[in-house]
Amino acid sequence: MADDCAPSRSLVDQQTGIYTAAMDQMTADLVGEGYAVVPTDYEGPGTPGPHPYLMGQSAGAAMTDIVPAAHELSPDLSSRWVAMGHSQGGQAALFTSRFTDAYSPGLDLVGIVALSPPSQLGAVIEMTDDAGRAGATPQEEAAAGSAGSGSAFLGPLVVAAARVSDVPLEQVVSPPGRALLPDPESRCIAELSRQDSFGGMDLRTFLAEDADLRRIRRTVGTNDAAELHPYVPVLVVHGTRDSTVPMLLSDTLTRQLRERGTDVEYVRVPGADHISVLEESAPRVRAWVTGALAG
CATH class of the missing domain: 3.40.50.1820 (Alpha/Beta hydrolase fold, catalytic domain)
Structure with missing residues (x-):
């Protein structure tokens, strides 16, 4: 970015x-x-x-x-x-x-x-809140696995979707996640994937507990x-x-x-x-x- x-x-x-x-x-x-x-x-x-x-x-x-x-x-x-x-x-x-x-x-x-x-990016975002529900499709299970394994690309995706949707980042990103927000403006993929950046934080930790992701999901789904x-x-x-x-x-x-x-x-x-x-x-x-x- x-x-x-x-x-x-x-x-x-x-x-x-x-x-x-x-x-x-x-x-x-x-x-x-x-x-x-x-x-x-x-x-x-x-x-x-x-x-x-x-x-x-x-x-x-x-x-x-x-x-x-x-x-x-x-x-x-x-x-x-x-x-x-x-x-x-x-x-x-x-x-x-x-x-x-x-x-x-x-x-x-x-x-x-x-x-x-x-x-299946819409499924990735959808499954962060409901990863274990019964009846999940195979792509949703894969998406949930991706979401749980880290946010080296999922975190920046949420940031980009929030900007496109005009959603204030503090409404969807947790305090620990907000500490990482300057990283995409100065670090590239190899550095963002490190443990001291997005590679060390799964998406559920990156997102705020009470995050309303409806507009984020719509934007991600459209794209x-x-x-x-x-x-x-x-x-x-x-x-x-x-x-x-x-x-x-x-x-x-x-x-x-x-x-x-x-x-x-x-x-x-x-x-x-x-x-x-x-x-x-x-x-x-x-x-x-x-x-x-x-x-």
């Missing part, structure tokens, strides 16, 4: 290196095959204003906006493009499906690649990939040993998308974790991108 965490600053600020370095080889391979690859910083990082972390509407617009920006620099680029991202970027790629037609005239989104995308209905082919890739974004969430997401009629290919990568899935799925991903752009 901090300006220093903008991907475009990764060459001079090593805080973001854990994620940008993971994507470097895949990017280099695609460029080597003749594709233009244009990354986004999203809304906020590196520029004035807060970053709406995991707010899919903002992220999808940011990923779409870089395509006409690229055409300003190189007018001979094709109008056909594929949205692709990892983790937070996977969610952003899925949300580009809401920014076609009138939003981006003259551009032709032909496919979406989502690697380890977070989803959850589980609510999307893409009309272009989608490739979802997930590692079976991912402990950051549990694979069960993508199991559920692909089922939801298929039930709405979306053309989804789902690849589970045996033994891959949240980072290694990039390298281990790269040949499959490149082949899929080539096929999508070829029609």
